[in-house]
Amino acid sequence: MLAQDYRVTGGDGKLGRRAERLAWLRTNATSLVSITPTQFDVRVCGKSAVVTGLATIPADATGPPIEKRFTQVLIQRTGV
Numbered sequence: 001m002l003a004q005d006y007r008v009t010g011g012d013g014k015l016g017r018r019a020e021r022l023a024w025l026r027t028n029a030t031s032l033v034s035i036t037p038t039q040f041d042v043r044v045c046g047k048s049a050v051v052t053g054l055a056t057i058p059a060d061a062t063g064p065p066i067e068k069r070f071t072q073v074l075i076q077r078t079g080v
Contacts, residue, residue: 003077011068034058037070047076 006018039054
């Protein structure tokens with residue numbers, strides 16, 4: 001579930017919007033199965049939360065394993 005005003009900033013610094021992200025997820029869904037998220041830290045403040053962690057993508061024919069840190073900001077809205 002992604003909010004209508006969903007935003008994502010990629011590793012290259014480019015801003016993506018909801019429609020672009022959903023299209024990317026549809027195209028890359030099978031490769032996402034192998035991503036392992038770890039080192040979760042969740043901080044809650046009222047109706048907001050910040051989640052940080054480490055995503056590990058295993059090595060494949062295109063290169064070595066990749067580790068990337070992530071941050072997600074979640075906001076609970078009325079009626080959701």
